[in-house]
Amino acid sequence: MEFDTIAAISTPMGEGAIAIVRLSGDQAVEIADSLFKGVGSKRLSEAATHTIHYGHLIDPKTGQVAEEVMVSVMKGPKTFTKEDVIEINCHGGLVSVNRVLQLVLNQGARLAEPGEFTKRAFLNGRIDLSQAEAVIDLIRAKTDRAMNMALGQMEGRLSRLIQKLRQEILEILAHVEVNIDYPEYEDVEEMTHQMLLEKAKYVKGELEKLLQTSQQGKILREGISTVIVGRPNVGKSSLLNSLVHENKAIVTDIPGTTRDVIEEYVNVRGVPLRLLDTAGIRETEDIVERIGVERSRKVLKEADLILLVLNYSEELSEEDRNIFKAVEGMDVIVIVNKTDLPQNINLEEVRELANDYSLVTISLLEDKGVDQLEEAISSLFFSGAIESGDLTYVSNSRHIALLSQAAHAIDEAISGVEIGTPIDIVQIDLTRSWELLGEIIGESVHESLIDQLFSQFCLGK
Numbered sequence: 001m002e003f004d005t006i007a008a009i010s011t012p013m014g015e016g017a018i019a020i021v022r023l024s025g026d027q028a029v030e031i032a033d034s035l036f037k038g039v040g041s042k043r044l045s046e047a048a049t050h051t052i053h054y055g056h057l058i059d060p061k062t063g064q065v066a067e068e069v070m071v072s073v074m075k076g077p078k079t080f081t082k083e084d085v086i087e088i089n090c091h092g093g094l095v096s097v098n099r100v101l102q103l104v105l106n107q108g109a110r111l112a113e114p115g116e117f118t119k120r121a122f123l124n125g126r127i128d129l130s131q132a133e134a135v136i137d138l139i140r141a142k143t144d145r146a147m148n149m150a151l152g153q154m155e156g157r158l159s160r161l162i163q164k165l166r167q168e169i170l171e172i173l174a175h176v177e178v179n180i181d182y183p184e185y186e187d188v189e190e191m192t193h194q195m196l197l198e199k200a201k202y203v204k205g206e207l208e209k210l211l212q213t214s215q216q217g218k219i220l221r222e223g224i225s226t227v228i229v230g231r232p233n234v235g236k237s238s239l240l241n242s243l244v245h246e247n248k249a250i251v252t253d254i255p256g257t258t259r260d261v262i263e264e265y266v267n268v269r270g271v272p273l274r275l276l277d278t279a280g281i282r283e284t285e286d287i288v289e290r291i292g293v294e295r296s297r298k299v300l301k302e303a304d305l306i307l308l309v310l311n312y313s314e315e316l317s318e319e320d321r322n323i324f325k326a327v328e329g330m331d332v333i334v335i336v337n338k339t340d341l342p343q344n345i346n347l348e349e350v351r352e353l354a355n356d357y358s359l360v361t362i363s364l365l366e367d368k369g370v371d372q373l374e375e376a377i378s379s380l381f382f383s384g385a386i387e388s389g390d391l392t393y394v395s396n397s398r399h400i401a402l403l404s405q406a407a408h409a410i411d412e413a414i415s416g417v418e419i420g421t422p423i424d425i426v427q428i429d430l431t432r433s434w435e436l437l438g439e440i441i442g443e444s445v446h447e448s449l450i451d452q453l454f455s456q457f458c459l460g461k
């Protein structure tokens, strides 16, 4: 494919030791060479590929030295984009790196769009769409596990699995074709149906296995949406502050302090949590507080995990019991806080209400019991399976949606065969599942989707 030459700053904006301006395209070497003055008469255009060169950039307008640099020359196709790539390593200062970018733009490069280097790697066929999507997951990863998952996908794990399943579907389709071409042979039909069902069930099983990883996969990637609930003043905001090791939320002894939902990301023993602190739930006349309580109820519905906080030094109230009712059927950890104060709560009653939820008693004031809480959170979500590392996880909503649609189409094909639907109808379902899987790796996807996906990237990636 033919593209123009793009350039961008590929390192973060700010002061640093070194910054990189990257170029990709047919003119990359020529553009860099027109600015570069190496030791002696060294020309970048004559340099061997994958070599790095010390020298200066000269501003053609003034003839003055603009910057001292190291320039990497990487000629396609064995590069990140499969095109000629130049990386100019300059001094890491805002003025310096912008000056270098300006120089290459003046020489005819075009400023790259966000994600455009990775997009070229995709369009030029070095990686498929799911691998490209993993690049952004890798950059955004907040835990080791999330990063390993992204690395696996970047390296093509999911892609290979998808390709294998698509191949299976093609083989099934070939059998169907035989059946359509020779409908008069009953034997052929018998055999085809047998084989078709067997293979289709295998593909369906594999798709379901993948989908089963999606919950944990999504959690690894996006974090567990964790909502802290409880009556006013039980210590919800104190709990948030303790888990994030910072005073993010306002804590006072006035019930009804938190009015809006507060959001923070934390890593609890490798479990990424998206923590939401809410307004204490109670009947109230205060308008602002009431809106807050409504919001608490709303975020409650979308939570993956509930941290339900009670007060050790107060009796269980009707409001506490209502909160238990509101979270019925969800993943809940019951936390009894303020154990440093005299006990007034009936723990037997709490145990009964908590039923099979985990229950921990803590004192945030004395920093006691927080370890047990962290242990309860991590054991709830990672019971061994995730450590094995040989599972392929799907974590991306786009992939999950396509996989379940593909599984559905396969299912239609299977039940079609079983109830004797005409084979050309079955063929349509099979073809559909083959196409849906193709969209995951970027075959037959619409250009606007591709643009939208890559626009989420950072500049220079």
Ligand SMILES: Nc1nc2c(c(=O)[nH]1)N(C=O)[C@@H](CNc1ccc(C(=O)N[C@@H](CCC(=O)O)C(=O)O)cc1)CN2
Pocket (backbone or CB within 6 Å): 077, 078, 079, 080, 081, 087, 126
């Ligand atoms: N300086 C620099 N560091 C970087 C990057 C970069 O672009 N520049 N990367 C940017 O993300 C990452 C490395 N990723 C890369 C992935 C593929 C190829 C590449 O050239 N692949 C070719 C050739 C492989 C080979 O030599 O055999 C290929 O796959 O065909 C380069 C970098 C992280 N570090």
Ligand SMILES: Nc1nc2c(ncn2[C@@H]2O[C@H](COP(=O)(O)OP(=O)(O)OP(=O)(O)O)[C@@H](O)[C@H]2O)c(=O)[nH]1
Pocket (backbone or CB within 6 Å): 230, 231, 232, 233, 234, 235, 236, 237, 238, 239, 250, 251, 252, 253, 254, 255, 256, 257, 258, 259, 278, 279, 280, 281, 337, 338, 339, 340, 341, 362, 363, 364, 365, 366
């Ligand atoms: N004695 C004692 N006091 C605590 C403990 N944890 C929190 N507190 C105090 O309890 C009061 C309320 O704490 P918050 O964290 O603001 O409670 P909240 O549940 O967020 O309250 P609202 O936002 O009003 O719903 C503050 O004065 C805290 O210092 C504890 O373990 N022991």
Ligand SMILES: [Mg+2]
Pocket (backbone or CB within 6 Å): 236, 237, 238, 249, 250, 257, 258, 277, 278, 279, 280
């Ligand atoms: Mg609060």
